[in-house]
Structure formats: C-alpha cells, structure tokens
Amino acid sequence: MDLRKYAAELIGTFWLTFMGCGSAVIAAAFPEVGIGLLGVALTFGLSVVTMAYAIGHISGCHLNPAVTLGLTAGGRFPAAQVVPYIIAQVIGAIAAAALLYVIASGAAGFDVAKGFASNGYGEHSPGHYNLTVSFITEVTMTAMFLFVIMGSTHGKAPAGFAPLAIGLALVMIHLVSIPVTNTSVNPARSTGPALFVGGWALEQLWLFWVAPLIGGVIGGVVYRGLSSEPEGVVAGKK
Numbered sequence: 254m255d256l257r258k259y260a261a262e263l264i265g266t267f268w269l270t271f272m273g274c275g276s277a278v279i280a281a282a283f284p285e286v287g288i289g290l291l292g293v294a295l296t297f298g299l300s301v302v303t304m305a306y307a308i309g310h311i312s313g314c315h316l317n318p319a320v321t322l323g324l325t326a327g328g329r330f331p332a333a334q335v336v337p338y339i340i341a342q343v344i345g346a347i348a349a350a351a352l353l354y355v356i357a358s359g360a361a362g363f364d365v366a367k368g369f370a371s372n373g374y375g376e377h378s379p380g381h382y383n384l385t386v387s388f389i390t391e392v393t394m395t396a397m398f399l400f401v402i403m404g405s406t407h408g409k410a411p412a413g414f415a416p417l418a419i420g421l422a423l424v425m426i427h428l429v430s431i432p433v434t435n436t437s438v439n440p441a442r443s444t445g446p447a448l449f450v451g452g453w454a455l456e457q458l459w460l461f462w463v464a465p466l467i468g469g470v471i472g473g474v475v476y477r478g479l480s481s482e483p484e485g486v487v488a489g490k491k
C-alpha cells in the first residue's frame with residue numbers, strides 16, 4: 254500500500270474543492286469585483302490543471318470518485334485501489350468544506366442555508382431544472398469528462414498537454430451546467446458542502462453520487478471500446 258498516493262489524492266481533492274467552491278461562496282458575487290459564473294468555472298478548471306502537474310506523477314490526480322471508477326471501467330486503474338482512493342478524496346473534500354466554512358463565516362451576513370456551493374435540482378437548482386434533466390446533465394457531463402481524460406492521457410496523445418485538456422474540459426462543463434445543478438460531476442466535491450448545509454443538500458446528494466458514477470463508467474467504457482492503441486496514464490502518472 255502506497256500511502257503517498259492516498260495522501261496526494263486527499264490534498265488534491267482538498268485543493269479542487271476549496272478553490273472551486275470557495276470561488277463560488279466567497280468571490281462569485283463579491284460587490285463590484287465578483288468573478289461570476291465564468292470565474293467560478295475557470296477556478297474549477299485551473300485547480301485541476303495545477304494539481305495535475307503537482308501530483309499527477311504521484312497518484313494520477315483523479316480528485317474525483319467518478320474519475321477513479323471510470324478509469325477502472327476503462328482499464329486504466331486497478332479495482333483494488335478504488336475504495337482507498339475514494340475515501341481519500343471524500344476526506345479531502347470534507348476538510349476543504351470545513352476550512353471554507355470557517356473562512357466564509359467570518360463575513361457579516363454569511364448564511365450557510367443559502368447553499369454554500371451545494372449541488373441541487375428542482376427548487377435548489379440555480380435555474381430550477383427538474384430531477385430528470387439534472388440527472389441526464391450530470392451523467393452526460395461526467396461521461397464526456399472521462400472521455401477527454403482517457404483520450405488526452407492516451408499513450409499516443411501529445412505528451413505534457415493532458416492537464417490542460419482536462420482542465421479546459423472541466424471549465425466548459427461548468428459553463429454549461431452551473432445553471433442546471435451548480436455542477437457536480439464529482440461526488441466528493443458535492444459531499445463536502447452538503448454536510449455543512451444539511452437538510453435538502455443531504456437529501457439530494459444521492460443524485461450527485463449516482464449520476465457522476467454512472468457517467469464515469471460510461472465514458473471509460475466507451476473510450477476503451479473505441480481505442481485499441483497502447484494506453485497511457487492519467488495526468489503524467491508512470
């Protein structure tokens with residue numbers, strides 16, 4: 254058991270959750286200089302790019318249970334390591350949400366009930382999209398995310414550019430799906446904030462586990478079926 258891999262996944266998922274959700278909670282609508290939807294989308298994408306270069310060679314930089322499961326379905330990752338990776342990712346996301354709560358609660362008028370970057374559907378969807386549409390969106394976005402990951406880390410893909418392709422894919426995913434579900438495509442990222450919001454966020458959390466995991470498996474299997482070339486590794490892992 255290589256604990257370095259699990260520690261890297263914990264730290265990396267902490268970074269993604271803290272920076273991505275932090276940009277939404279603290280900076281998205283900050284008076285006069287708010288970064289808005291585009292800024293939040295870029296922050297999520299950049300968090301993956303930076304960590305891919307930082308820990309890709311240690312753990313593969315999954316940062317996401319759906320990615321871990323999808324890579325396993327795609328033949329890129331051993332099944333025996335799926336559960337430890339997911340545990341590390343969820344712990345990292347919860348730690349990030351805890352720190353974000355401490356920081357955000359220092360502002361006058363902070364109210365965790367306003368959402369705290371949680372994902373939701375129906376009345377808790379930013380655009381009030383229903384459960385069915387939200388489920389379809391999360392499955393589709395996660396499947397395509399895995400497709401990009403599998404392709405950009407393929408043995409014959411241009412070397413060194415996988416983190417950029419993966420990060421940009423996540424930016425695009427957020428640009429389209431923030432209005433629908435506040436964008437999950439990552440069960441760990443969804444779990445952290447939901448634990449602090451409680452109530453509706455925990456009640457709806459099932460969708461943001463089930464849909465991304467299904468999407469991840471679909472993306473991994475579809476790419477594996479299309480590609481017969483020698484396979485590469487995730488974000489520089491060797």
